[in-house]
Amino acid sequence: MKRNAVAIVGAAETTRLGVVPEMSQIQLHADAAFNALADAGLKLQDIDGLACANETPVQIAQYLGLAPNWVDGTAVGGCSFMMHVRHAAAAIEAGLCTTVLITHGESGRSKIGKPPIVIRPDSLNGQFEQPYGVMGPPTLFPIPVLRYMKTYGITDEQLAMVSVVQREWAALNPRATFKDAITVDDVLNSRMINYPLRLLQCCLVTDGGGALILTSAERARDFPQRPVYILGAGESVESPMVSQMQSFGSARAWRQSAANAFQEAGIKHADVDHLMIYDAFAHLPLYGLGDLGFMPHEAAGEFIAARHTAPGGRLPLNTNGGGLSYMHPGLYGMYALQESVRQMRGTAPAQVPGAEISVCHGNGSIFAAAATIVFGNCV
Amino acid sequence: MTTSTRAKPVPTPETRHYWEGALAGELRLQRCESCNQAYFPPRPFCPVCASRHVHMFVASGKATLYSYAINHRPVPGFTPPYAIAVVQLAEGPRLMSNIVDVEQTPEALTLDMALEVTFLRIDDDIALPVFRPATQGDSP
Numbered sequence: 001m002k003r004n005a006v007a008i009v010g011a012a013e014t015t016r017l018g019v020v021p022e023m024s025q026i027q028l029h030a031d032a033a034f035n036a037l038a039d040a041g042l043k044l045q046d047i048d049g050l051a052c053a054n055e056t057p058v059q060i061a062q063y064l065g066l067a068p069n070w071v072d073g074t075a076v077g078g079c080s081f082m083m084h085v086r087h088a089a090a091a092i093e094a095g096l097c098t099t100v101l102i103t104h105g106e107s108g109r110s111k112i113g114k115p116p117i118v119i120r121p122d123s124l125n126g127q128f129e130q131p132y133g134v135m136g137p138p139t140l141f142p143i144p145v146l147r148y149m150k151t152y153g154i155t156d157e158q159l160a161m162v163s164v165v166q167r168e169w170a171a172l173n174p175r176a177t178f179k180d181a182i183t184v185d186d187v188l189n190s191r192m193i194n195y196p197l198r199l200l201q202c203c204l205v206t207d208g209g210g211a212l213i214l215t216s217a218e219r220a221r222d223f224p225q226r227p228v229y230i231l232g233a234g235e236s237v238e239s240p241m242v243s244q245m246q247s248f249g250s251a252r253a254w255r256q257s258a259a260n261a262f263q264e265a266g267i268k269h270a271d272v273d274h275l276m277i278y279d280a281f282a283h284l285p286l287y288g289l290g291d292l293g294f295m296p297h298e299a300a301g302e303f304i305a306a307r308h309t310a311p312g313g314r315l316p317l318n319t320n321g322g323g324l325s326y327m328h329p330g331l332y333g334m335y336a337l338q339e340s341v342r343q344m345r346g347t348a349p350a351q352v353p354g355a356e357i358s359v360c361h362g363n364g365s366i367f368a369a370a371a372t373i374v375f376g377n378c379v
Numbered sequence: 380m381t382t383s384t385r386a387k388p389v390p391t392p393e394t395r396h397y398w399e400g401a402l403a404g405e406l407r408l409q410r411c412e413s414c415n416q417a418y419f420p421p422r423p424f425c426p427v428c429a430s431r432h433v434h435m436f437v438a439s440g441k442a443t444l445y446s447y448a449i450n451h452r453p454v455p456g457f458t459p460p461y462a463i464a465v466v467q468l469a470e471g472p473r474l475m476s477n478i479v480d481v482e483q484t485p486e487a488l489t490l491d492m493a494l495e496v497t498f499l500r501i502d503d504d505i506a507l508p509v510f511r512p513a514t515q516g517d518s519p
Contacts, residue, residue, distance in 0.1 A: 120389075127388035127398075128420050129475045131507050132464075133457045134386070139450050143465060147446035150490055195449035195460070195485060243465045243475035244420070248446050 003265065004379055006089040007220035007227035010040025010213030011341040013334075014105070017327045018177050020207035024113030026055055026063050028105025028209035033064060036101070036211035041224045047213070049097030051088055053080035054106050054331060070097035076237060077364025078278055081212070081333040082371030086233035088214045098215060105209030108329030112207075129241050138202060140366045141281045142194040144248035148283060149196070151249045151297070156196070158301030160187035162282040163200045163324055165310040170321025172311065172350035177204050178325045201282035203328035210334035212341070217379070228344040228375050231357070232265025234258060235371040242366040251363075254291035257370040258361060262293065265357075265374035269294050273355035274343045275315055276336040278363040279322040285309070288361055292372070316352045319343065333362035337373070344377040385456025387505055394421045396435050401506040406438040406496045408470055419472035440496035442466040442510055445473055449483055466494055466510050480511040 012035035014020065014028050023031060029052060037044060044064060051072035052060045061068055070091050074083045081104055088100035107114045117136075120126050125134075134140055148154065164184055170176035182200060190199040220227035234257040239245055246252050262269075269292075277288030285304065290297030294315070303309070309317035320326040320339040327335055340360040342348035358375040390398040397420075400407030410417045411425035412432040424431045447464035450457075462483050467473050479497065481487050493513035498506040 119386075121387060122389035122391050124420055126386070127390070127394055130386040131388050131501075132475050132477050133450060133454050133461055134463060134475075135452075135454045138452065139448075139454065139463060142448035143463060144446055145448065146490060192449075192451045192460075194451060197448070241420075241475070243473055248465075 002093060003231050004229045004376070005217055006092050006214055007217045007229045008212055008341055008375075009215055009220050009223040009225060009227055010036040010042060010211070011338055012036040012039045012211055013175075013338055014209040017175055017208040018206050019109055020107070021110040021112060023107070023207070025105050025107040026059060026113055028107060028207065029055055029060050029103040029211075030064060030105070032105060032209035032211035033101060033103050036213050039225060040213045042099070042213065047099050047101045049088060049091060049100035050103075051084035051100060052103045053084070054104060060103055066101075068097070070100070076369035078280065078331040078333040079362025079364040079369055079371040080331060081337055082233070082360065082362040082373050083235050085212065085214065085230065085337065085373050086235055086371060089230050089233065092214060092216055098219070100214045102212040102214070103209070104211070104331060104334035106329035106331055107207050109205050109207050125240055129243060137280060137366060138194055140242050142197040143242055144245070144367070145196055145283050147248040148286070148297075152301070153298060154286065154301040156188060157184050158305045159201070159282055159286070160184045161305045162279070162285050163187045165304060165307065166279070166318050166322045166324045168311055169319050169350055170325035173320050173326060174349060176321040176326045177206060178321070197281060197283075201324070203280045203323035203332065204325070206327040206329050208327055208329050208335070210338050212337060226345045226377060228341050228377055229379065230373060231267065231376045232261045232263070232374040233372060234260030234264070235369075237364075237369045238367060240365065240368055245367055249297065251287055251291055251367040251370065253367065253370040254287065254361070254363070257372045258292040261359070261372035261374050267357060267374060271357050272315070272359050274319065274340065274352045274358040275317045276319075276340055276358070276360040277317060278332060278336055278361060279318055279324055280328065280332060280363065282324065284363060285317060292359070292361055311350065319348060319350045319352065336360050336362060340373070340375050344375050385501070387501055393423055397421045398505065400437070401498055401508050402504070404498055406440050406508050407435050408438045408468070408472060409433050409435050417470040417472060419468075419474055438496075439469050441469040441513065442494040442496065444478065444488065444490055444492045444494060446490065447478070447488055449485070462488055464488075464510070474508070477509045478511065479509050
């Protein structure tokens with residue numbers, strides 16, 4: 001993929017986030033789509049490519065009234081939307097379409113029009129993980145944490161600081177679900193969910209949606225918003241079963257995705273002004289700092305505890321408050337992308353002054369998939 | 380831990396030997412005849428070198444505790460708090476399991492502790508491999 005060839009020219013979340021029982025899941029897609037079209041100054045008829053997850057492109061195309069020339073229904077969990085961005089950029093460059101709409105909507109809390117997640121008892125997960133007391137991400141995502149902490153000497157207090165710092169960012173965001181300050185003691189005294197993780201170390205469960213519109217960088221100059229260019233991207237997958245990860249000390253798909261994105265963008269870690277690391281649970285930003293290559297894993301806990309990722313710190317991380325405090329409907333990746341776009345436009349509520357490069361790293365399921373986008377706002 | 384209402388595996392042609400082994404009190408793995416790699420979960424080819432020349436063997440049942448979490452929320456068939464663990468088998472592969480015959484506490488469950496396989500009978504068709512602290516002097 002060529003650097004700077006494709007840009008994001010439209011970006012918006014649903015009109016409301018949080019608890020939105022007046023909309024079904026498919027309507028959350030549509031609400032976000034129309035908000036993004038308005039943001040880009042486009043009409044629905046201008047869209048000739050469609051990508052989405054949680055609902056199929058067939059469902060969304062028919063619901064919106066689109067007849068796309070290109071579709072992508074990649075659905076690998078929360079980072080599906082980062083993959084859509086990468087695939088859409090390639091499709092635009094290849095001339096398969098000119099203007100791509102990526103939609104997300106999820107009635108994660110109200111569960112209106114949201115199909116249940118079914119794990120077949122004859123699937124690999126159904127045979128080799130579900131019988132041991134597994135019920136969704138809260139039972140699975142914490143399993144690697146004790147090994148990670150022992151391997152790298154991460155302390156309970158350092159891990160608790162992830163939630164504390166992200167709440168500080170959330171306090172600066174009017175749309176964040178939780179804005180009240182919390183302390184390390186609050187985190188370590190909150191209700192135990194799945195040892196060693198407590199309530200304040202687990203993501204929210206909310207309703208919402210988001211949409212992005214991409215076109216060629218050449219056309220992007222004529223749009224009302226400041227274009228946000230795609231400098232590089234990567235993606236990979238590892239295992240549907242957390243128990244079959246190569247290692248609990250590092251996520252292979254994360255490393256591979258990030259390495260490719262950084263290489264394609266031709267940037268060094270010191271060039272990164274703003275960083276989003278998918279945080280369904282509090283340990284994910286630690287994995288991210290290590291697996292994206294910012295520092296050895298051993299240093300990640302102390303780096304966050306020393307407030308280097310907090311407001312005013314040298315590596316602003318999860319500046320919307322993240323899945324821990326901003327919102328998290330199930331597939332969070334779209335909201336990380338929205339925050340990167342706001343930061344690159346210079347319109348984020350907690351704006352990083354002068355930010356020119358933003359790295360947005362998504363995770364899918366339990367370390368099963370990853371995708372990374374490097375954004376920039378200069379040609 | 381109760382067993383009657385927990386999620387029950389349904390074997391496929393590729394995994395039937397594993398579940399039949401568990402019912403017979405054996406932990407059955409597969410090994411590649413080309414690269415000698417032992418692997419899990421079951422499939423009729425090697426996930427490392429793609430060879431289709433593989434054979435089944437009975438594992439020692441010796442393992443160590445790689446990692447775990449202690450779930451405090453309700454799940455059908457379980458009485459919280461209970462640990463969901465990943466064990467490191469002596470032969471190389473890891474698998475998810477429960478740790479039995481030991482308190483489900485951070486104090487009792489220490490990483491790298493020696494374990495051995497035992498089998499939890501669910502019904503006439505299914506027994507689940509689970510692990511318990513290794514008998515003293517018999518660690519891997």
